[in-house]
Amino acid sequence: MNAIEKAKRLVEKGNGLIGSGRFPAALVTFEEALRLLPGHPGILNNLGVVLEKLGRLEDALDKYEMVRRLTPPHPGLLNNCAVVLRKLDRPAEALERFDQALKLKPDYAEALANRGKLLVEQLDRPADGLAGLDRSLQYRPDHADTWSNRAVALARLDRPAEALASNDRALALDPRHPDALHNRAGVLEQMKRFEDAARAWERVLEVTPDQPYIRGRLLHARLQCCEWRDYDALHARIEEGVARGEKEDAPWHMSVHCRSPELMLRCAEIFNADHQPPIATPLWSGQPYDHDRLRIAWLSGGLGNNVEAQTIVGLIERHDRARFETFGISVGRNDASSMRARVEAAFDHFVDARDWTDRRTAQWLRDQEIDILIVVAPYMTDSRLGILAHRPVPLQMNWGFLGSVGADYVDYMLTDRHVVPPEHEGLYREKALRPAKTMMSFYAPPEIAGPLPSRGSLGLPENGFVFCCFNNNYKIQPDIFPHWMGLLRDVEGSVLWLRDANAAASANLRAEAVRHGIAADRLVFAPFAATYDEYLKRFRVADLFVDCPPYNAHTTACEALWAGLPLVTCGGETAVSRVAGGLLHAAGLAELVVDNLADYDRLVRALVATPQRLADIRAALDRARIDRTLLNPEDFCRRLEATFIAMHERQRKGLPPAAIGMPA
Numbered sequence: 001m002n003a004i005e006k007a008k009r010l011v012e013k014g015n016g017l018i019g020s021g022r023f024p025a026a027l028v029t030f031e032e033a034l035r036l037l038p039g040h041p042g043i044l045n046n047l048g049v050v051l052e053k054l055g056r057l058e059d060a061l062d063k064y065e066m067v068r069r070l071t072p073p074h075p076g077l078l079n080n081c082a083v084v085l086r087k088l089d090r091p092a093e094a095l096e097r098f099d100q101a102l103k104l105k106p107d108y109a110e111a112l113a114n115r116g117k118l119l120v121e122q123l124d125r126p127a128d129g130l131a132g133l134d135r136s137l138q139y140r141p142d143h144a145d146t147w148s149n150r151a152v153a154l155a156r157l158d159r160p161a162e163a164l165a166s167n168d169r170a171l172a173l174d175p176r177h178p179d180a181l182h183n184r185a186g187v188l189e190q191m192k193r194f195e196d197a198a199r200a201w202e203r204v205l206e207v208t209p210d211q212p213y214i215r216g217r218l219l220h221a222r223l224q225c226c227e228w229r230d231y232d233a234l235h236a237r238i239e240e241g242v243a244r245g246e247k248e249d250a251p252w253h254m255s256v257h258c259r260s261p262e263l264m265l266r267c268a269e270i271f272n273a274d275h276q277p278p279i280a281t282p283l284w285s286g287q288p289y290d291h292d293r294l295r296i297a298w299l300s301g302g303l304g305n306n307v308e309a310q311t312i313v314g315l316i317e318r319h320d321r322a323r324f325e326t327f328g329i330s331v332g333r334n335d336a337s338s339m340r341a342r343v344e345a346a347f348d349h350f351v352d353a354r355d356w357t358d359r360r361t362a363q364w365l366r367d368q369e370i371d372i373l374i375v376v377a378p379y380m381t382d383s384r385l386g387i388l389a390h391r392p393v394p395l396q397m398n399w400g401f402l403g404s405v406g407a408d409y410v411d412y413m414l415t416d417r418h419v420v421p422p423e424h425e426g427l428y429r430e431k432a433l434r435p436a437k438t439m440m441s442f443y444a445p446p447e448i449a450g451p452l453p454s455r456g457s458l459g460l461p462e463n464g465f466v467f468c469c470f471n472n473n474y475k476i477q478p479d480i481f482p483h484w485m486g487l488l489r490d491v492e493g494s495v496l497w498l499r500d501a502n503a504a505a506s507a508n509l510r511a512e513a514v515r516h517g518i519a520a521d522r523l524v525f526a527p528f529a530a531t532y533d534e535y536l537k538r539f540r541v542a543d544l545f546v547d548c549p550p551y552n553a554h555t556t557a558c559e560a561l562w563a564g565l566p567l568v569t570c571g572g573e574t575a576v577s578r579v580a581g582g583l584l585h586a587a588g589l590a591e592l593v594v595d596n597l598a599d600y601d602r603l604v605r606a607l608v609a610t611p612q613r614l615a616d617i618r619a620a621l622d623r624a625r626i627d628r629t630l631l632n633p634e635d636f637c638r639r640l641e642a643t644f645i646a647m648h649e650r651q652r653k654g655l656p657p658a659a660i661g662m663p664a
Contacts, residue, residue: 007036023053041067075105091122112136113146126156144173148180163187194224195504216249223474225504252379261427268406282391283366293325297370301332301382304340311443316346318637331384362390374399402575404428411657418582434661435639438586444631445562464493468542473505475548485516500525539563552580566617570600587630
C-alpha cells in the first residue's frame with residue numbers, strides 16, 4: 001500500500017473519530033496522515049478542525065492559514081478562519097475573513113449567520129448583525145442557532161417582544177436549544193415579566209444544570225416577583241457553590257441575598273476572572289501626564305432617565321472647572337430624555353460609545369490622557385468593565401456597586417466609615433474613598449412643592465398607622481416579612497404601604513399576608529407616580545419607613561429622610577446592608593439603626609407607641625434638610641475633589657492606592 005492510500009485510510013479513520021467525539025485520537029490519526037503526505041491541504045484542514053474542537057485555537061488558526069496560502073480562495077475555509085479569529089477575540093480580523101468568504105459566495109448562509117453573531121456580540125453592531133442574520137435565514141430558514149442569535153440582536157436593539165418571538169421560533173425547531181432557552185429567560189426579565197422569567201430559568205436549569213450563574217438568575221427572578229419557594233435551599237446552594245469557587249451567581253444578584261462580605265468578594269473574583277480578566281498588556285504603563293486641570297472621566301451605561309443619572313448629574317454640574325476637566329462616556333442606550341440632554345450638557349466632553357468595542361473605548365480614554373476613570377454602578381448597569389480591564393487610565397474607581405469589583409485594575413471604591421468601616425477594608429480589593437460622613441450625600445432630591453395628597457386619594461386609611469417600604473421588590477425577603485405581619489397584627493388599623501412594581505409580586509405578597517393571618521387589603525400598593533414630586537410627597541404621608549435587610553434602602557433612604565420620614569434599618573456585615581445606617585448616623589439618628597431583627601421589632605413597636613418621639617425625629621430631619629447637614633451635594637463635591645487630588649498625588653509619587661477620606 002503506497003503512502004497516498006495509507007493516508008486516505010487514516011483520514012477516513014480520523015473523520016470517524018471526529019464523528020464519535022474522540023478528538024484526541026483523531027488528532028493523532030491526522031498527524032500520522034500528514035507525516036505521510038506533508039503539506040497536504042485537506043489533512044491540514046482536518047487538523048485545524050480537530051484542534052479547534054480541542055480548544056487549541058492558535059494552532060487551529062495556524063493550520064487553516066497554511067491551507068489558505070496553499071489553495072485558491074475557498075469560502076468554507078475563510079469561514080473557518082473567521083470563526084477561530086472570533087473565538088480568539090480578534091473581531092476585526094474575523095470580520096475581514098467573513099467578508100472575503102461572502103464575496104466569493106454571497107448566499108453562504110453559515111458565514112452570514114456567523115458574521116451576524118460577530119457583529120452583535122463582539123463588535124456591538126446589533127442592527128448590522130440583525131441584517132446579516134435575516135439574510136442567512138432567507139437561505140436557511142430552519143436553523144435554530146440563527147433564530148437564537150437573531151433574538152440576541154433584537155434584545156440589544158431594545159425590541160424585546162420581537163426577541164421573544166425569535167427565541168420561540170428557535171425553540172420550536174429545537175426545544176432544548178440551550179442558548180435560546182437562556183436568551184428567552186433574559187428577554188422576559190428585560191420585559192419585567194419576572195414570574196415568566198423564573199419559569200424560564202427553571203427550564204434552563206432543567207436542560208443544562210451545569211450552565212454557569214443560572215441558580216443566581218433564578219433566585220433573582222423569583223425575588224423580583226416575591227416568590228419565596230425553596231428560597232433557603234437555593235440561597236444556601238448558591239453560597240456553598242461560590243465558597244467552592246463555582247460560577248453560581250453574578251455579583252449584583254449575589255449582593256441582594258448574601259450576608260457575607262467574604263462570599264461577596266469571592267463571587268466578584270470568580271465572575272470577573274470569567275468575564276473581564278485584566279488584559280496582559282495595559283494601555284497605560286506609567287507614562288506621566290502634565291495637565292493644567294485634572295481629567296476626570298465618568299463611564300456609565302445608565303446616563304439617561306434613570307436613577308444613576310438622576311443621582312450624579314448635580315455632582316457633575318458642580319465640578320470646579322478651573323481645576324477639573326470632565327469627560328462623560330455613555331455605553332448604554334440613548335433614551336433621548338431631558339435627563340440625557342442635561343447629562344450631556346453637564347460634561348466638558350461627552351461621547352456616545354455604545355457602538356464602540358471595549359478596546360476602542362479604552363484606547364480613546366488613553367488618547368485623552370484621562371487621570372481618573374470612574375465607572376458608575378459596575379455589575380448593576382451595562383458599565384462594561386472590560387474597558388477598565390485594558391487599564392487605560394492611571395486611577396480607576398468603582399462608584400455605586402457596594403461590593404468589590406474583584407479585580408486589581410480597580411483602585412478605589414466610594415464608601416463611608418459606616419458602610420465600610422476600617423476593620424472591613426481587607427474584604428475589598430479596592431481601597432476606600434470616603435469624602436464625607438455619608439457616601440450618599442452627593443445626592444439631594446429637589447424641594448417638595450405644593451400641598452400633600454390626602455391619604456384617601458392614595459388608598460390609605462385616614463387615621464391608621466402607615467408603615468411604608470418603597471424599596472424594590474427583590475429586597476423584600478422571607479426573614480423580614482413575618483416581622484411586618486406581626487406589626488400589622490398588633491397595631492390596630494395599620495397598613496403596610498409598598499410599591500406596585502409588578503402584578504405577580506403584589507399578588508404573592510398579599511397571599512403571603514393571608515398565610516400569616518393578615519387580611520390582604522392591609523397591604524396597600526402604590527402605583528407608579530406620574531412625577532418625581534408626586535413620588536416624594538408620598539413619603540410625607542406615611543408614618544414610618546421600615547427598611548429591609550440584607551439589602552437596605554439607598555437612594556430610597558435619601559428620599560425618605562429628605563421628605564422627613566423616620567426610617568428604621570437593620571444592618572449587617574455587607575456594605576449593601578449598611579447604607580441607610582450610614583445616612584442615619586450622619587443625621588445624628590444612630591438610635592434608628594439596629595443589627596438584628598429582634599431589636600428591629602422592638603424599636604419599631606416603641607416608635608409606634610410614642611408619637612412624640614416620631615414627631616421629634618421628623619423635626620430633626622427637617623432641620624438636617626434645611627441646613628444641609630445630611631445631604632449636601634455642594635459640600636460633597638468639594639470634598640470629593642480633594643480626595644481626587646490626594647489620589648492623584650499619591651499616584652504621581654509612585655505610591656500605591658490607600659484609603660483616603662474623612663476621619664471618624
